[in-house]
Amino acid sequence: MTLSAEDEHRLEQFWQFCRTHQYFNVGYPEAADFDYSALHRFLYFSINNCGDWAVPGNYVLNSFEFEREVMHFFAELFSIPAPHSWGYVTNGGTEGNMFGCYLARELFPEGTLYYSQETHYSVMKIIKLLRIKAKKIATQPNGELDYDQLATQILCDGERHPIIFANIGTTLKGAIDNIALIKQRLSAIGIARQDYYLHADAALSGMILPFVDNAPAFSFADDIDSISVSGHKMIGSPIPCGIVLAKRHLVDRIAVEVDYISASDQTISGSRNGFTPLVMWAAIKGRTLAQWRERTRRCLAIAQQVVERLNHQGVPAWRHPHSITVVFPRPSERTWKTHCLATSGEHSHLIILPHHHSLHQLNAVIRDIVRDLGPAAACNASQPPMLACSA
Template sequence: MTAGAPFPEDPTFLGRLDQLHADLTRHSAYDLGFPGATDLPDMTAVSRFERLLLNNVGHPYAAGGSYRLHTKIVEHEVVQFVADLVDAPLDNRHGYVTTGSTESTLWALWQARRHLPGAAVFASTAAHYSVAKNAELLGLPLHLIPADTRGEIRYDALRAAVTEHRRRRRGAGAVVIATIGTTMTEAVDDAALIDKTLALAGVDPGQRWIHADAALAGIPLALCDPLSRPGFTFADGVHSFAVSGHKFLATPFPCGIVVALADRHTGRGSITYTAAPDSTITGSRSGHAPLWLWYLLRYWGLPGLRRRAIAARDLAAYTERQLHDIGWPAWRAQEHAFTVVFPRPPQHLLDRWPLATDEHGNAHVVCMPGKTRDLIDRFVADLAHAITGAVSLPKTVAC
């Protein structure tokens, strides 16, 4: 068989790929319910690397090692770019490119457990579902704290829970997951208020760990005026920070970036096989993800990233107005949110437009970069048609 020829035992396999591509393209025309930017630029400059096995095995800052086909030099620059955005101290920062925010949170909790033995984890009921899974994997006790009607953690309940935990385990530390953009409403837990809450609960600074899970909102918020946004950076008291690459930054595959204080990082020493220190969750890591992230960050630069964020917020405000115009309640958890929340539409509309929903009867659209007014107009028109003849309109859940 000649190289590149179809497998004779399955002459239809190229046709199956054609059909899969057609199906996915059709679904993309109704993609509004989950966060993923779609304004991917021309990636020809990095596509030439696709036939190379790029494996960033070992410590991300260790350029040496036995395996030389890696992109750690650009991975380091990606981490530094994000670290600069979120005020990580220049002489005290560490991080790497992960498979996504779930791995980033797992890594942060792993580091917190090594730094604060006996500590418990506290997160809001609106935190990402992976927080509970990661705590279970690491054997860490998890306390879920009520969120308010818009999805932000209740600081009074957090203080009470931490105080009670420390009453039972005198001197125990506290690890708090601050969700910077909840999955359903894009509400933000203010890390500065969390830090103050921990102080009021009697937790010494050395016994605190605040992890900012900023998968969607981290970079867009970092581009805002600091006086107009909630606290979520290292200057606000966080010890680790995570953002997704496949959401705002538009990589066509899941990935993430985690940044942490270097003096709170504990590795596992050098591995003879790889001739590099082991400090990440996975041994082998994609070298392609850092390359794509590096290219996209430099392609847009800070001005381009800021323009994309502003356009997304403008589209969210437009969506909110359009829904109000047809009499359908809609709201945003905070002024910078890309996410517009509204009562769950009729099921036959959800069959066409697959939207995320919650147990409170809400649904949402996420106005990511690349989404257009035409797409919003199609959705609103379909919703208006679906609710024609309704006896009464639903009430919004939020205050």
């Protein structure tokens, strides 16, 4: 393989572009504080993790032993004994959510999936692909599910086997659906625990909550059936990936035998990335639990400083207690485009990640938000131009 000088030049330009924009993301939750250079040499090989990492197949160039360790780490983190669970390294949060919904649909083929209005858009794709009946439930202003409406809707539908898609950190507001309240409402309308499925979409917060004190319920200890977490968000990865973990007896129902590689497969893809399990492995081996805690604490502390700075300057910004997502009213298009802020409807957010080391790095974005939304902006908007703020 040889690239022409022109193509080499294009790659060089793209390299420079990546270096310039490496830390662009204040609106999207991709951590950029990683260094996986110890893994670069594995890009010389076609590592393929097709099938179950627990079953040695005939395709020997796999990273199963690393994937096993990754899944054991997450089983412990999410409070389920490893032998009672099974999961794998996915292509990202969406695939993990799809896997959870697939298990649910196999368990309750006629069940209706209930998801909140603030659920990530990918749930719509999953519903279509898996052809699951689904109902959208309203949210409270803080982004949490409306638990009463959930119960009322299930009763109205006469649904005996609801599939609950709970948000453990919504995309825009970082809201966490209260698992205890969901369970309580279902019990109150006469639906026993064995008659419903509970999936946790913990794309971002799944790697925050294990490292904070007094975390809300989100794990298998709280009786979820499956959980999906993105690898390229709070963990950090050069390639999108994630992990999904579920109760083992639910996964066993969907396994298929693959004779030509002498393996068993219960994943969504056929061939699977063998490099990203190495990335996840290096990430979990590269930090102690105390270091994960400290990394999380720092992000939460800076997020709180951003809220306070914005509030102090007249912007009604807020965040949920265990969230690194700072929510505020939508600023001007110029501001959200300049700083790549995620914006939806009336709200925008910024997300504090481990590569943000201090408030200082965020001065420019804070300045622009305050210019658009602070008291001076309100004054400009409400006064006739001739009188604007001059008094």
